[in-house]
Each structure stands twice: as structure tokens, then as C-alpha cells.
Amino acid sequence: MAAEHYYNISSSSSLPSTNSGDGGGGSHPQYFPNRAQFSGFMKPCRFEGEVLNLEVEEGGRIPSELDGAFLRVMPDPQFPPFVEDDPWFNGDGNISAFRIAEGKVSFRQRFVRTEKFVREREGGKALMGKYRNKFTDAVEFKVRSTANTNIAYFNGVLLAMKEDCPPYALNPETLETIGLWDFNKQLPSLTFTAHPKFDPFTKEMVCFGYEAKGDGTPDVCYYSVSPDGKFNETVWLVAPVVAMIHDFAVTENWVLFPLIPQVCDIERMKRGGEHWEWNPDIPFYIGLLPRHRAKGSDVKWFRAPNAFPGHTCNAYETADGKIVFDLAKGDNNVFFWWPDAQGRSPEPENIKTVLTRLTIDPHATNIELAPGQVLKDCNMEFPRIDDRFSMRHYSHCFFDVMDPNLRTDFEKIMPSMGGGYPVYNALGHIHIETEEYETYFPGSTHFVQEPVFVPRSASAGEGDGFLMALVNNYASMLSELHIIDTKDFAKARAIVKLPVRLRPGLHGNWVDSQQMKMNI
DSSP states (O other): OOOOOEEOTTOGGGSOOOOSSOTTOOOOOSSOOSSGGGSGGGSOOOOOEEESSOEEOTTOOOOTTOOEEEEEEEEOOSSOOSSTTOOGGGSOEEEEEEEEETTEEEEEEEEOOOHHHHHHHHHTSOOOOSTTOGGGOSSOOSSOOOOOSEEEEETTEEEEEOTTSOOEEEOTTTOOEEEEEOTTTTOOSSOOOSOOEEOTTTOOEEEEEESTTSTTOOEEEEEEEOTTSOEEEEEEEEOSSOEEOOOOEEOSSEEEEEOEEEEEOHHHHHTTOOSEEEOTTSOEEEEEEESSSOOGGGOEEEEESSOEEEEEEEEEEOTTSOEEEEEEEESSOSOTTSOBTTSOOOOGGGOOEEEEEEEEOTTOSOOBOOOOEEEEOSEEEEEEOOGGGTTSOOOEEEEEEEOTTSOOOHHHHHHHHOOSSOOOOEEEEEETTTOOEEEEOOOTTEEEEEEEEEESSTTOOTTOEEEEEEEEETTTTEEEEEEEEGGGTTSEEEEEEOSSOOOOOOOEEEEEHHHHHHHO
16 A cells, blocks of 8 residues: 555544543434434434445346446434534545445445544534534534545545545555545645546546635645655645635646635634525636646636536547536526525525536636536536546536436425435436437436446447446335446446445545556
8 A cells, every 4th residue: 555644633542532521512412303414315324334245136237347346425424413404414424335346246334534533433422513614613623524525546545535624545445544644744735625636647636625724715725646646736826705616627738626606704604604605796716727837826717607616527628729618507506505695595496507518718818708508408417427538528428317307206205305415316428429318217216326437448438338326215215326338328237235225425436446456
């Protein structure tokens, strides 16, 4: 395993105990609040363990070409929250690993031992307050991470990421927590994105941190890391507003920073308010920075009409030097639980994000951008591509979609559905050039989570392979792993049955076994 520097704050001996007294938190219930985000399928799972040789539904077959691990993370609070109306994605990071080889699937799950997790387990109750508001905590944390947003493999370790802190490193075989990761003391910022990009040609990991000097700071720090863990580039820049930058995009020569108009006010936080508040009066900013040998002053902030930039699909450069940026984009506040200053937010049923293309001329003197071209007018999110084509011209995009024309039995699902998370009833696949579109519908009592794409082989054409996603089965109240062959997208090649229910997760990735063998 690669030798890197880390802070072993998962060791209980190095942490102040919260066993005596209430740690400032007062009495604490042993039940979860009667709220949608803690009910039905959203009831916290809190399971750790492993299950070998998972059941495959009769008639299905695990593709022999699959040899690796599908990894994903879900927010999963180990204790009832310190704040009753805690949002779904403030739970502890719980990693699921599906090891697939020789036509069989095994499952392992383990919490990331963050400082928060360890101290709360010692104290027997929740100690962290509101989402990203340290002023509401029961105790002071050195590092406030939940490590619950994404999990990726890099240079011999798994990185469990939450964008307000450095990542945690895990053992890729056992999922045991190694510690907080600073890349051998190279990490320049206090924060690290949950969406690093991996260049399929250079093997670099391209990253950034926002609020990089602490809560409420406008500073953004961009950096790239070579395959051996050495930092190549570090550039500090300043954003026009202190706003959320959840995802970003990278091309061969450029880096794009889309600012979500959720803005931070440190004084509001000190009063016990939320970290984020929607601002409908500011533009949708996109910062454009040269990828190589840049200075902070080189950034150019383009402005589009107010909108919500969701997750990145891909970005690349055209022959005439323009930048194509494809993403999920909504016209209003997707994070409706953080309303504007007047308390206004859209009703969840009225929120829609669509696959949108923005084209940017990096040398333009006019920084105003049009709203963009809609590539597919359907309610979609969590776009994924064949990662071999990341940062380059591509044609295939896969995503979650909510299609009201499908046969979803909402009446049957609703009583056990829970809430506080986005729901999608199918997986979509679009060929962007031809506009050919197809869906995979898992069943009338099923919703899908984020998919990942796995190529059939190293030499397979773009989009030729397998799509897999966790699926919520509301009839059985258990989870399933569905594997779809892209050559026959309408039906599952295999449905893998889990004996447990896994809450909706955020993000995950596929790690090929050969990739791990190169580093371990």
C-alpha cells in the first residue's frame, strides 16, 4: 500500500472522552425523530458486516467480464441526531463494497471511523449539530467530517470524501479506516472536494477545495495529484461569492468551477442558522481556470442566469478551442430545505433538472452566458459516463430519471417511502449525437440510486459494457443490485438480492481488480 501521511484521529486514546456527563448535549433520546428522512426506507440502516455469495434472482447471471468492486457510500447516522430535523445527508459515512468476480458477488459494509463517529460512539449519543455549522455542536471537533459523500480509489487507498474536510483513507480490502489523509503533508487547503476527477490518460487526480481557508471564506484552492501521490499544481483563487461548489469539470487544458447560488453567511451561522441560504438574485457563476501553470489571477468568472448546477456529466474542448460543459441543471432551488432569505423554496414535486450543455469560449470578452442547450428534456440527475472518455469528446451518458409515464405504483410505495431524498424510477441512456434514448425500468415498486458504468473490456468501444445501480425494493423493503448489459438495456442481466435494506446513498465508483493489484 502506498505510504502516505495521515492523522490517526480514529484512535480513541487520542480523543477526549465524552462518557462522563452529557458533553454539553443534555438528555438525548434513543429513538429517531418521527420525520420523513428517518422513516420507512429512510430508517437508518446502521449495519456493519459481510455477506458472502449473495443470491442472484433466478434466470439472471453475473457477467464473467466483471472482476472488481462496486463501492458506494450512504449517510447513515449511528445515533438519533442532535438536531431533530437533520437532513438526510448529514449522517455518518457507511461504505458498501460489492466484490464481483467469477460470476459471484460478496458484500461488505463498514462505517468510516471519523472523529465524529468515534467520539459519538464513546459518548453513546450524537454530538454534532446542524449541517456544516460548528457553532451548534455539543463539543468542539478538530475535524468535522462525516466522510459520507463519495468513495474513490487512488494510489493504493480508498478515499472517503466530504467536501468540507480532508478525505479519510480506508484499506481497500477490509474497509478499515486508516485515518485522515493529507497526502504526506501536501494538502494545501482545509477542504477537499467530494468529486475529484481522474484523467484516464495522465492518471492524475484533479481536485479542489472551496471555503478552503475555513467556513465563510471565498477562497478556492485548485490542485492536481500525480499517480504516485505527488502534488503537481496548486493555485489559490477567490470566488465572487461564498457559494457551494459541489461538483466541477475538467478538460485537457481547463478547469471549470460552477457555483451553486446557495450562499454562506458566517454571522447567520453564529446565530444558529443554516450554513446555506438560496439567493435567487445572483448569477450562476462558472469560474474558468487554465489547468496547467495558472495563477489565481488567471481565473475568469462567467455569468449565466440564476440556476442550480447539479452534477457534472463531462466536459471537453472542441477543435476551434471552445469548451463544452454538460451537466444536470435546474431552474430553481433543488436543495429546497435551504430556502431563500424570505423562507421561499419550491415544492419538491416542482423541481426538475435536465441534461444541459453550456458552450464557453475561454477567450471571449463577454462573460455573459446563455442558459444553455437542453440535451434531454427529462427529470434526471446523477449522470455517469464511460470514464475512459472523461475530459474528452464523448457520446454516451447514463443517469437516473423520473419518468411519470412508467408503471410505478406510487400508491403502494408512498406509505413506506420515507422522504428527504431525490427519487428516480428508472435508468436512462442517451447517445448525445444521435439523440437515441432508452430506459431501464426496474419494476413498479422500485426506485434507483446512482449508477456506475463498467466497460466490457479495456478495448471495448465507448458505452459497451455494464451499468449497475443499487435499487430500493419497496415491496420487500430490501435492497438489490441490478446489473444491465448496455447491449440489451431494457432488462437486467442480473438482479442481486441483499438480505438488508440500504438507505439511499450519494456517490460511488467501480474499481477494477487489476487497478488495485497495481498498488497493493
